Amino acid sequence: MLRFIYGEDLSEFPKLRDTMFRDRARQFSERLGWEVTVDAAGEERDQYDAMNPLYVIWQKACGSHGGSMRFLPTTAPCMVNDHFTHLTDGVTISHPLIWECTRFCLAPDAEPRVAAALMLGGAELGQGFHLTDAVGVFDARMVRIYGRLGWAPTVLGTSGEGRDAISVGLWEMSEATRQRMARKAGLSPTLSRHWFDRAFGTATSLPQAVSA
Amino acid sequence: MAAALEQFIEGLQQASTLDDLQSKVFELRDLYEVEHVVYHSVNASGGQYAALTYGDAWVDRYITEGYERIDPVVMGCFQRFHPVDWRRLDWSGKVTRDFMDEAKDAGVGNQGYTVPIRGPSGQFAMFTVSHGVTDEKWTRFTEVHTRDLILSAHYLNQKALEIESGGTTKAPGRALSPRERDALTMLALGYSRAQAAESLEISEHTLRVYIEGARYKLGAMNTTHAVALALAQGRLVF
The missing domain is CATH 3.30.450.80 (Transcription factor LuxR-like, autoinducer-binding domain)
Structure with a gap:
């Protein structure tokens, strides 16, 4: 299932949290060889994890991490503007309706639909919070995955060659995309909306509205 | 509205x-x-x-x-x-x-x-x-x-x-990059979005985000206003 969890609430999900940061170490440090910080427990974290980001996480039936990504508003310090403006023609992407998405990560044994499910989670945020776009940092390997899912980013810029390439891209939000990602993930868009509502609250009548 | x-x-x-x-x-x-x-x-x-x-x-x-x-x-x-x-x-x-x-x-x-x-x-x-x-x-x-x-x-x-912060100094994050100035300049010169994107060699999607970002940084209500503000601040070069 999809979980939407702020950093400050991760402590309520210790297994999910620990397996997520461990899977991130495997992906970004071991497999991709990025210069990221891995602690003694084998968990990868950076300064943005300390900024109470919003994580979109695929939770496996056993309760552990199947895949995840991390959102931050672009009006506050975020990775794209702090570290990647050399890929955006020097443009800082800062807008109330654009959130940053980074650390797209899949568990080593993730079933194929997890990538689509995470993208669906991103689309839920887009529709639920009226975003126009997401801006993200991703490695070369992901380009094909995003393309196959039918939600390819508009690439703003790329550094490095071949497998080592890192890009910054924009994903445009729309309801049509949300529907398409649900189909790709083999999930009902009603179910993913339910997961969204469970995280952010269901719109119910306020008590006083009833009595009024 | x-x-x-x-x-x-x-x-x-x-x-x-x-x-x-x-x-x-x-x-x-x-x-x-x-x-x-x-x-x-x-x-x-x-x-x-x-x-x-x-x-x-x-x-x-x-x-x-x-x-x-x-x-x-x-x-x-x-x-x-x-x-x-x-x-x-x-x-x-x-x-x-x-x-x-x-x-x-x-x-x-x-x-x-x-x-x-x-x-x-x-x-x-x-x-x-x-x-x-x-x-x-x-x-x-x-x-x-x-x-x-x-x-x-x-x-x-x-x-x-x-x-x-005293009103005069804009936060560094709000400075326009040359690329955003270019995009605004093209629109000020009457280029369509498609033409501007083509001559800047970026997609229309990217252009939209650059323009919306520039509008926000300038505190402008629309693109015309952004161009006017950027001109007044000497940020556009024709």
Whole structure:
């Protein structure tokens, strides 16, 4: 299932949290060889994890991490503007309706639909919070995955060659995309909306509205 | 009603003191025809500033009673960044219901929408509109206005930060890059978006994001206004 969890609430999900940061170490440090910080427990974290980001996480039936990504508003310090403006023609992407998405990560044994499910989670945020776009940092390997899912980013810029390439891209939000990602993930868009509502609250009548 | 947003942003240009912002908040209330508008900012060193349309009695009561400790809006928004329809918050529990009844008596309204804002350098603010209407009407209102409310909240916040920092210095994040200047210049010269994107060798999607970003950084209400502001600040080169 999809979980939407702020950093400050991760402590309520210790297994999910620990397996997520461990899977991130495997992906970004071991497999991709990025210069990221891995602690003694084998968990990868950076300064943005300390900024109470919003994580979109695929939770496996056993309760552990199947895949995840991390959102931050672009009006506050975020990775794209702090570290990647050399890929955006020097443009800082800062807008109330654009959130940053980074650390797209899949568990080593993730079933194929997890990538689509995470993208669906991103689309839920887009529709639920009226975003126009997401801006993200991703490695070369992901380009094909995003393309196959039918939600390819508009690439703003790329550094490095071949497998080592890192890009910054924009994903445009729309309801049509949300529907398409649900189909790709083999999930009902009603179910993913339910997961969204469970995280952010269901719109119910306020008590006083009833009595009024 | 994008016109309301444009009118608000245009009016914001003239604001140069925090008192001015107080009157802008009242203007915004009238533009959206809601009961109340509340803006509350806390900077990294704990300094606070508020501009709001609530009556003094309710503000005094709220502060005296320390209601921020039980207010579901504060609990649901503090240090977060997704906008919240009050109907999605947890209003169960006696203390919360009593608080809500009191707020209702004070004329806050039974509906609300709050935009938490995470600004630069650890600044945090909350922007709220509240109103007394049926669920059905409020649903319709939010469907139409949410994006504009989010933008209003951030433009107001940006202006408040600018005034607080002395008004003259723009935060570094708000400087236009040469690429954004190029994009604005092309539009100022009458190029269509497609033509501008083509000659800048970027996609129209990228151009849109650059232009919207530049508008936001300049505090402009639309692209024409952004071009005018950039010209006035000597940021465009023909």
